[in-house]
Amino acid sequence: MPINTIYKDSKCEWIDLEAPTPEDMTFLHDRYEINNLLLEDTLDPNHLPKFEEEGNVKFFLLRESTELERKNLNSISDISTKIGIFLLDKTIITVHRMKAKSVIDTKKQLSELKNDVTAEKIALMITLLIMKSFDDEAISLFETMDNIENEIFLKNTNHTNQIRRLYKLKRKSGLNSRVLTISSDAIDKFKLLGLEDSEVIDLKDKQKDVVADFDHLNTQITNLISMFLALSDQKANQVMKVLAIYSVYFLPITFIAGLYGMNFDNMPELRHKYGYYITVGVMAVIVICTFIYARRKQW
Known part of the structure; x- marks a missing residue:
């Protein structure tokens, strides 16, 4: 897709690039002097979240939970999609392979704001929505686990099918937990952006809250699997x-x-x-x- 200017005012400009081509990457390198190694990181589908700073470029690579249902759950790209955020003075550039709900929702929020915002503020809004995507995923997995638990203990269901669903649930929860844990370092770096302390604390609290949810979910799933196996043995x-x-x-x-x-x-x-x-x-x-x-x- 072509490079799209989503937002522009006196304080900042937001440029978004979906499914970038090599020509798009060359343009970003030539126009904004972004290191090619950083641009290559945005093309790797399995790259882990991170933060890098080079010159006047601050680079956040984050991962957003995706609603796509994958049959295989072998890597973090099966449960999330990455979003690269480049901050250069008054410019923010977002790069992603597929449609990102956080980008779409941030665009809607900006259209409702009356005051101008900074590039750092836009980056914060996107990141908060990325954390919310994992929050929504945690709620969905909790509901699935409750349904499986009711079917195991209250209904006479196919046990072979249940153990497969539990295994898939555990794999999905574990991968989400891994992404969130690794994201901690990048989230901490938002304190370097000159944002208000309360805004950075809200972001960190949201990340910690989601991590705690998935830790609890992993424990609950493990306990449910143990109870399921004990029930099968009984x-x-x-x-x-x-x-x-x-x-x-x-x-x-x-x-x-x-x-x-x-x-x-x-x-x-x-x-x-x-x-x-x-x-x-x-x-x-x-x-x-x-x-x-x-x-x-x-x-």
Whole structure:
């Protein structure tokens, strides 16, 4: 997409670039004298959040939570997209590969403001919305976890499907937590921008709040997985218990059947008129006595 000037007044100019091409990067290098290494960082889909300063250029590389649902959760690019923020005197340049909700929402907020804003203020607004995207993701994951928990304990659901959903939830939460933890250093550097202390503190508090949410979420998911496995083991033990009880019922009568199945001429009741009925009756009595004994023992 072409380079777009989103906002311009007497105090600052905001330039946004979505899905940059090599020609766009060359223009930014020539026009604003931005180091090519910094520009290359904005092209790496898996680059971690960071802050760098070179000359009059301050560079923030942040990651925003994305609503795109990925089948594989192997890297941070599967749950987030990066946004590069360059600050040069009165100019702010944002570079991102795909549409960024934080950029769109910041543009709407600026249209509602009556006073002029600085480039640093715009960078702060974007970063706050980036942190909010993870806050929204945490709420969504908590709701998903609650649904899985209800299905596990209150409904008879497919356990194979549940363990897959729990694994996916744990992977997603872990990747988000990693992004937020690494973002701490870049968030701390906002104190270098000359913003009001209260604004920087609000940003840091928001980041800490989201980190705490994901730490709590990771703990809850781990506990839920442990309870799920314990419940699965309990159900397996119940099945084995039932099978064991049935084997106790049939063990003595199987022994009698095997005994009378031996080919000997002189066996008790072999020639007796009611020998068969007597043997079956004895087997039935043994089964009934075993059942009564098992009930009394509360097996």
